[in-house]
Structure formats: C-alpha cells, structure tokens
Amino acid sequence: MLTAENDDFGLEEVTLFADLILPVPVRQLFTYRVPRVFNAAIKNGARVVVPFGKNRVVTGVVAHIHTTPPSRYQAKYIGELLDDEPLVTPYQIALFNWIADYYLCSVGEVLNVALPSGLKITSQSKIQYNPDFEYFDLLTEDEAALLEEIKKYQSLTYEEVGKRVGDQNINHVIKSLIGKRAVILYEEVREKYKPKIQKKVKLTGRYETRENLIELIGQLDKTPKQQEVVMRYMSQVPIQNDPYANRTGLEKSFFTQNEEISDSALSTLIKKGVFEEFEVTVSRFAEVKPDFTAGVNIKLTTAQQRAFDEIIHLFQEKDTVLLHGVTGSGKTEVYIHLAQQVLESGSQVLFLLPEIALTTQIVVRLKKVFGDKLGIYHSKFSDNERVEVWKGVVSGQFQLVVGVRSAIFLPFDALGLIIVDEEHESSYKQYDPAPRYHARDVSIVAAQHQQAKVLLGSATPALESYYQALKGRYGLVKLTERFGKASMPEFVLIDTKQERKTKKMKYEFSSVLVEELRETLARNEQSIIFQNRRGYSSYLQCEECGWIGECENCAVSLTYHQKDAELRCHYCGHKEEVPKFCPGCGSTKVRTVGFGTEKLEDQLKIFFPTARVARMDLDTTRAKNAYKEMIEDIEQGNVDILVGTQMISKGLDFENVSMVGVFDADRMIHFPDLRSTERAFQLITQVSGRAGRRADRKGRVLIQTGNTNQKILQKIIANDYEGMYAEEIVEREQFKYPPFTRLIKLTVRHLEQSVARQGAEKLTHLLMEKMGEDRVLGPQPPLVERIRNRFLFDILIKLEREKVNFKAAKTFILEKVTDILTDKTLKGADVTIDVDCL
Numbered sequence: 001m002l003t004a005e006n007d008d009f010g011l012e013e014v015t016l017f018a019d020l021i022l023p024v025p026v027r028q029l030f031t032y033r034v035p036r037v038f039n040a041a042i043k044n045g046a047r048v049v050v051p052f053g054k055n056r057v058v059t060g061v062v063a064h065i066h067t068t069p070p071s072r073y074q075a076k077y078i079g080e081l082l083d084d085e086p087l088v089t090p091y092q093i094a095l096f097n098w099i100a101d102y103y104l105c106s107v108g109e110v111l112n113v114a115l116p117s118g119l120k121i122t123s124q125s126k127i128q129y130n131p132d133f134e135y136f137d138l139l140t141e142d143e144a145a146l147l148e149e150i151k152k153y154q155s156l157t158y159e160e161v162g163k164r165v166g167d168q169n170i171n172h173v174i175k176s177l178i179g180k181r182a183v184i185l186y187e188e189v190r191e192k193y194k195p196k197i198q199k200k201v202k203l204t205g206r207y208e209t210r211e212n213l214i215e216l217i218g219q220l221d222k223t224p225k226q227q228e229v230v231m232r233y234m235s236q237v238p239i240q241n242d243p244y245a246n247r248t249g250l251e252k253s254f255f256t257q258n259e260e261i262s263d264s265a266l267s268t269l270i271k272k273g274v275f276e277e278f279e280v281t282v283s284r285f286a287e288v289k290p291d292f293t294a295g296v297n298i299k300l301t302t303a304q305q306r307a308f309d310e311i312i313h314l315f316q317e318k319d320t321v322l323l324h325g326v327t328g329s330g331k332t333e334v335y336i337h338l339a340q341q342v343l344e345s346g347s348q349v350l351f352l353l354p355e356i357a358l359t360t361q362i363v364v365r366l367k368k369v370f371g372d373k374l375g376i377y378h379s380k381f382s383d384n385e386r387v388e389v390w391k392g393v394v395s396g397q398f399q400l401v402v403g404v405r406s407a408i409f410l411p412f413d414a415l416g417l418i419i420v421d422e423e424h425e426s427s428y429k430q431y432d433p434a435p436r437y438h439a440r441d442v443s444i445v446a447a448q449h450q451q452a453k454v455l456l457g458s459a460t461p462a463l464e465s466y467y468q469a470l471k472g473r474y475g476l477v478k479l480t481e482r483f484g485k486a487s488m489p490e491f492v493l494i495d496t497k498q499e500r501k502t503k504k505m506k507y508e509f510s511s512v513l514v515e516e517l518r519e520t521l522a523r524n525e526q527s528i529i530f531q532n533r534r535g536y537s538s539y540l541q542c543e544e545c546g547w548i549g550e551c552e553n554c555a556v557s558l559t560y561h562q563k564d565a566e567l568r569c570h571y572c573g574h575k576e577e578v579p580k581f582c583p584g585c586g587s588t589k590v591r592t593v594g595f596g597t598e599k600l601e602d603q604l605k606i607f608f609p610t611a612r613v614a615r616m617d618l619d620t621t622r623a624k625n626a627y628k629e630m631i632e633d634i635e636q637g638n639v640d641i642l643v644g645t646q647m648i649s650k651g652l653d654f655e656n657v658s659m660v661g662v663f664d665a666d667r668m669i670h671f672p673d674l675r676s677t678e679r680a681f682q683l684i685t686q687v688s689g690r691a692g693r694r695a696d697r698k699g700r701v702l703i704q705t706g707n708t709n710q711k712i713l714q715k716i717i718a719n720d721y722e723g724m725y726a727e728e729i730v731e732r733e734q735f736k737y738p739p740f741t742r743l744i745k746l747t748v749r750h751l752e753q754s755v756a757r758q759g760a761e762k763l764t765h766l767l768m769e770k771m772g773e774d775r776v777l778g779p780q781p782p783l784v785e786r787i788r789n790r791f792l793f794d795i796l797i798k799l800e801r802e803k804v805n806f807k808a809a810k811t812f813i814l815e816k817v818t819d820i821l822t823d824k825t826l827k828g829a830d831v832t833i834d835v836d837c838l
Ligand SMILES: Nc1ncnc2c1ncn2[C@@H]1O[C@H](COP(=O)(O)OP(=O)(O)OP(=O)(O)O)[C@@H](O)[C@H]1O
Pocket: 298, 299, 300, 301, 304, 325, 326, 327, 328, 329, 330, 331, 332, 333, 458, 459, 483, 650, 651, 652, 653, 689, 693
C-alpha cells in the first residue's frame, strides 16, 4: 500500500485522516478527513477549521495524521488549512497533553487558554445575491432596492451592506430578503489576528542614482509644491549618502498629516511614477523604545554574587533551585544577571510574574538591559499584541519573555531558564475555567521537556517549595540582607481593643496610625495602607430588623461601593442600586458594616484634606494603562498615601515609601482555610517589605490587631520564616495536608440544592468504597454555597504522596465522576475537578 511517508506520488491518491485537538471539554481527539488537496501541506501542529456539531465552526490543531478511518462515525472533512508551517510545536502538544492528563481536563480546554484568541477563528455571516432567485414581484420597494445593491457585489457582511446604502438599520430588510430566499447567508471564517499595516512611499528605483535625482529636482522647478515633497522626503531619508535608505521609504502619514504639504502634490508624483506606494507589516511594540540610558551594568553586591554563583553551581545537579531572599535583597538583579548569561549561551528565558501590577516596574528594568529581545505577555494586552509575542517567540525575535501565568504556553523551542518570581503567589493557580493549572508546577514540567532549569524566587516561599528544598529535591540559596545597607523594617503592633476602650479610634484608624501618617507626611515621605478588601464596606445592614443585602445569584452578601452608589457581588458581578429604605421592614436605618479600600480612602481624606491619596485595587485598575500610570505617579512623588489590596503587596519597589499600615490582620489570620497562617505571614511580610527599601529611609510597619499576642504576628515581626515553617509543617503532617498529600477537590453543582447534595453524596460513596473513608472528606457546602444560581457541594480527596499511585487514583476518580455525569437521576448536575486545589 502507498503511504503518506514513502511515496510522494501516492500522496495524491491516499485518503488521510487527522486526529484533531478541538477546543471543547471532551477528553478525546476528533478524527476528520483530509481533503486531498491538503495532503501534501498538512502537518502536525497546523491549525485547521472544521465544522463541529450542528452549526458551529471551530479551530482545531492537528495532533496526528494517519490513514485509519474512524470506526464508529463517518469522518467529516476538514474545511480549511490555516498554516503551512505548524503553529503549535511538538513540544507544546506534549506539554498540553501532560497538563490535560495531570489536571484531569481535555487537551482542547488547554488549547483554549493556551492559544491567544487572536489565533482562534471567528465566523462571520456574509450575504450574497441568490442567482436562482425569480420572484421579484414578491419584493417590497425597499427590498428590491437593497437587492439591486447587493447584486453588485460578490458578497457583503451585514455591516458593509449598511454602509453601502448609507443606512445602518436595514437588518430587518435583509432578514426578509433571506426569508424570501433572494439572498443567501453563509458563514465565512476569518482569522481574528490582523497584522498592523503601515502605508509607505519611496522614490522609484531610477531616482536612487544621484544624477537622476538632481535632474528630477531641476524638472520640478515649475511645480514648487511637488518639489517641496521631494525635498522633504530627502530631509527624512538620507538617500544621497545611502541609496539603500530609499528602500525602507517613509510613512505616507508623514506627508498626509503635514499641513504644509499638499496631498495632491504627492498623488501627482505617485501618478507620474516618481514615488511609489508600498505596505509593510509593523510590530505593535515598535513604539516601546528601549531606554539604554541607565542601569545596564548594575554590579552585583558580594552577597548577590555569592547567591548567583551558588545558583549556577546548584544547577549542575538540580533542575530547580529556590532563591529565598528577604524583601529588597535584590533578587531581581540576580534574575537579570542569570537571564543575561542564559541568553548569551543562545537559549531562551521565560520570566513569570504573578500579577500585571508587577510587570510595569520590572519591564522598565528589563528593557534597559534586554531592549528589543524582550517580549511582554499579559492579559491587559490586546489579542493582536499577544499574537505578535507568540509569533516573535517562533521567529526568534523575543528571546526573553516576561509574562503572567499563561506565558507558560508560548512556543519556546530552546528554553534555558524559567524564572518564577514570587513563586508562593496563589495567582499562579488558575481556578476557573479548566485547566485548573498551577503555572509554577507546570514550569517545572515544561523545563524538563526542554532540558531547562527553573529558578523559584520569593521572600516568603510556599511551604511546598521550602519543603522540597529542605528535602534536597530543589537547591536552596539564601539572601538574608537587604541591598545597600537598607535594614528590615521595624514593626509596631497596635492593640485596637485597647484603643476602642479608651475611645481613641477614629473611624477605622487607631490614633497611633494617624499620628504616624502625619509624621510621614511631614517628612515628605510616602505611606501605604493595606486592606485586602475592595469596595466601601463589606455589606449593608438594617439596624432595625437585621436585613443584609445579599446577591440574588450567590449565597454571599453584596459589597457596598459608595462611588457608584451600588451594591456589587464580588462573585458574579451582579449590581443593584442601594435601597433608600430597608427592603425588609421599611426602616431608613440602613447602615454599612465593615470596611474596604474605598472607605479607608475616604477617611484618609478627612484626616488629611491636603494629602494626595490614591487607591489601587481591582476597581481602579480596569483600564489598560491604569497600573502603569498609577505606578509612575507614585514613583514621581505625586501620591502621599497609597491605599490598596494585595495588589500592592509584593514586588513593587518605591524608594520613598517609609511607612506601611496593615488593617484587618486578624481576618487574614483567622480565615477558615488550611493555608491561612501561611498566607497571613506571606501577605503581611510582603506588604511590609515595601517600606524602607533604601538605606536612608528606615521603614516602619504598623499592624492593627485585636490580639497582639498571636504567635504568627510575633513570627512576622521577627522576620522568622523558618520559625513559621517549622510550626506549620508539623501541623500539615499531622492533619495530612500538602506537601505530605495531594489534594483534589471535586465540586458538584446544580440549580437545585437537593440534586447537588444527592449527587455529591453518591459520588462520595462511590469514591470511599475503594479509597477509604480517611481519604475522602465531605460532601460539604463551601464557604459560599451558591454561585451564579447554582448550589455547590465540595468533596476533598487527600492522597498521600508516598503511598498512593496518583495516576491510578486519578483514573478511578475520573471514572466515578463520569458515572455521576451520566446518571439519569442527576440530570443537569455538573462536576468540576481541581487537582492540587489550594
Ligand atoms: N547590586 C545592585 N546595585 C544597584 N541597585 C541594586 C542592586 N541590587 C538591588 N538594587 C536595588 O535595590 C532595590 C531592591 O531590589 P529588588 O527589587 O531586586 O529586590 P527584591 O529582592 O526583588 O525584593 P522583593 O522581594 O520585595 O520584590 C531595587 O531598587 C534595586 O534596583
């Protein structure tokens, strides 16, 4: 038999099939038939467009090409082949498969988050005149007129039809034309990504010689406007010194946007064949010019150099190294030096950050060193920009990419190093939708695929990472001093109970904190106020009847946002107007309870009317450049007091911040969660680390608490990470929690509470039968037991790392979940699986 591999001639004849990864939540590949015309061109990793289901068109990626038709169904044809060269590399397909396997989801779901949407496909309805149409008598006047217009074109979109007839509201006429079959509607697939095109002009070839050019200028004596255009061109393009400069030409907009130059003169010159027009594809990042003026060659301090050498040394035997360096110790400088070394060796570097807020400052630092080699990848970028980074990685332009968690999906082919900064951060974990992956953990696997190394860095490592380091699985390197004689900040615990008793509290602020703020202002230094809750107050409550504003879709109280005078659900985004009277009893005594960043901002303005107060949280940073502008504002000293959520807690480096105030420490410490102690330590240490980062500014941190004796607060004050670790790890072992076990959370959801409960109970039983009662906990409703109208029940599975065959256990779990999903008595129930839930 002739096969695709061994005979090119036979390729024309043979029928090929392709197994595709499709972006759907089904754990299988889909086999499609390859039209013969694509036989020679189709490759693994290429994108194709295929019909799916009744009337969907989706983009898939070829995983495997073969000659075996599917046995259970008739294969449909692939519609279009989008790439001549594979867009997704074999490395990526292997990694996506690993993620799907490990996190128990479909490869399609991985693909769905991995591909920037600009590389996916949308379908657009197009309208075309039906040549077989005969019943013109049936048309109204409007319809006949429109049909005449449509007839002139091969095909049009709805929008274009509207433009052609100068009326955007003609959809109803189009609809009736479709109904009468006078026009045909069809779906055209198109790529969302649009390269940015620039129109340029250049002199035609014959004027690249000096003589011809001089002659031309002479000829134009009589048409001074045209002569002006040529002269201006020459002033911008040094064609006399370098004839090749003409080849790059000049943006057309240079002429069209210049009022002194006449458009028509340029047009005439183009018509005469003096100039010619051409188009080039330009990078959207062209405007971000690197700034080479400062800081290119920062010299590492002795301590940093020692850390650097140790890391390099440890990489000889370990694939992963943890850099535990206190806040402000200069970890970023160590990363930069490592990245430089790796790039020089010809390999690529991926630099992961947990949050967009952080990229702003670090990108400035990296740009100085790496210039155009640096690609930036995060969600505040448009799709087109993300596609450009993707393509830039393939083309080799971007050898270093800084990005948030999804940057781990980029098509690297020669990774040497992955840096995971602030590796303890929970934002590396994706919660919803699947894949519920952890970018730090995926990094380690991605690095294995590429024989690359991973550097984890943090001032407050995740317990898991530190455990692995102490066990010797990761290398461990420490930086215990701040850079440049800056000392660690000094802590003050403020007893709010005492202050309340003596009536010294002013609103939410202790007198000590207000006084400290006043002194900081007087010294012209900056302060940070940290409260990990946005909005004005936690909720609204009626003093008379106790009514509390709750979300109609979720079992959670609505947060009061004063600025927009509304109540908002932080789970589903539902919004309501603030009621004037209590909906329960009609009383007007509706009060706000608790406080968020918005309220603290307001109160600060009352204490310090002339101070410049800024707020940084999810609500104030929605716009694309909001972070950047706010951070620059702070750097330039235009802000005296910054109020913010966890967003401001880590990584930011402001030289003039000397005071940090921490609110609601108790809520962080006592949050009902196995990680609350670890998290409280991390958050408070990180935000404290923003204070006093320069030798000439002693940092002070004031923590408001109802109980100053709490052990964890003492550990924070003493900067005693090891102490915190030692106590926590004992508890983790005792209660069988990570790192000693792996946790899988199953959540059963249903519109009806009884069905959700029933499903969860059934599933629990099925699991317990084989896994035992100790390993399966629940079911129980989570903290917020209803989200978006659906009731939730959680089941927690604990699997001992050393004892349990993880893979087999997961296969078993998947089987049982499938049993529930196909159970007729549980119709509509849905189960999400979260492997290594946090
Ligand atoms: N060797 C050096 N030479 C000059 N400046 C340095 C050096 N090392 C660090 N710095 C400066 O000290 C400050 C703190 O360093 P950096 O931001 O890298 O700390 P970090 O360890 O990443 O802190 P955090 O954990 O809080 O993010 C920065 O402004 C940095 O530019």
